[in-house]
Amino acid sequence: MKVYLAGPEVFFENRDAIMSAKTELTRRYGFTPTVWTGEKYDPSSSPFDIGLQISAFNENVMRESDLIIANLTPYRGISADVGTAYELGFMVASGKPAFGYSNDGRLFAERVTADYYKGAVARDLRGFIRGADGLLVENNDMGDNLMLDGGIRHMGGVFIRRSVAPERMFDDLGAFEECLAAARARLLGASAA
Incomplete structure (x- = not known):
C-alpha cells in the first residue's frame, strides 16, 4: 500500500535527513512511501506557475496513494501547516484512510x-x-481544528499526540512511528515490522 507522507518537512533545512528516516520507517512497516521530491516542475516557469505545477503533482500523487499520514505538529502558528491540512482533507474526501500526529501534545x-x-x-x-x-x-x-481530528477519526485512523522537547519538535519521529504501527494494524494486519 502506498502512503502519502504529508507535512511541512519540505520547508526544513534538514528535510532530506528527515524524509530519509521517514521513508525507511515507512518501508519497515510494510508500506511504500510517496512524497513530492521537488524534481518534477519546470524551473524556467514563473513562481506562480511553479506553485501550480507542484500543487497538481501533489494531487496526482495523493490520487495514486492508498492512505495518508499527516504531520500536524503546529507550524508557523498554533495549528497544523495549512498545506498539510488541505492534503488531509483531500485524502479524506477521496475516501482514503487517514492518520495524523503532532509533537505538541497540548489540545x-x-x-x-x-x-x-x-x-x-x-x-x-x-x-x-x-x-x-x-x-x-x-x-x-481535540489536537487541532475539529475538522482535522474528525476527518481522521471518520476514516478509521488515529491522531497521535506527543509532547517532545521544543528543539525536537520537527525531527522526533516517535509519534510518526506510532501512526505507522496503527496503520499497519488496521490495514495490513498484525504482521511484524
Whole structure:
C-alpha cells in the first residue's frame, strides 16, 4: 500500500535527513512511501506557475496513494501547516484512510489560549471561552481544528499526540512511528515490522 507522507518537512533545512528516516520507517512497516521530491516542475516557469505545477503533482500523487499520514505538529502558528491540512482533507474526501500526529501534545484550545491569546480569555454568559477580541476558542478536546481530528477519526485512523522537547519538535519521529504501527494494524494486519 502506498502512503502519502504529508507535512511541512519540505520547508526544513534538514528535510532530506528527515524524509530519509521517514521513508525507511515507512518501508519497515510494510508500506511504500510517496512524497513530492521537488524534481518534477519546470524551473524556467514563473513562481506562480511553479506553485501550480507542484500543487497538481501533489494531487496526482495523493490520487495514486492508498492512505495518508499527516504531520500536524503546529507550524508557523498554533495549528497544523495549512498545506498539510488541505492534503488531509483531500485524502479524506477521496475516501482514503487517514492518520495524523503532532509533537505538541497540548489540545488545540490550550494552544489557542496560551500561545495566541497569551491567557487573555474569559468565559461568556453561556460559558464559552472567548478571547479578548470576542472570538470563540474552539474547545472540543481535540489536537487541532475539529475538522482535522474528525476527518481522521471518520476514516478509521488515529491522531497521535506527543509532547517532545521544543528543539525536537520537527525531527522526533516517535509519534510518526506510532501512526505507522496503527496503520499497519488496521490495514495490513498484525504482521511484524
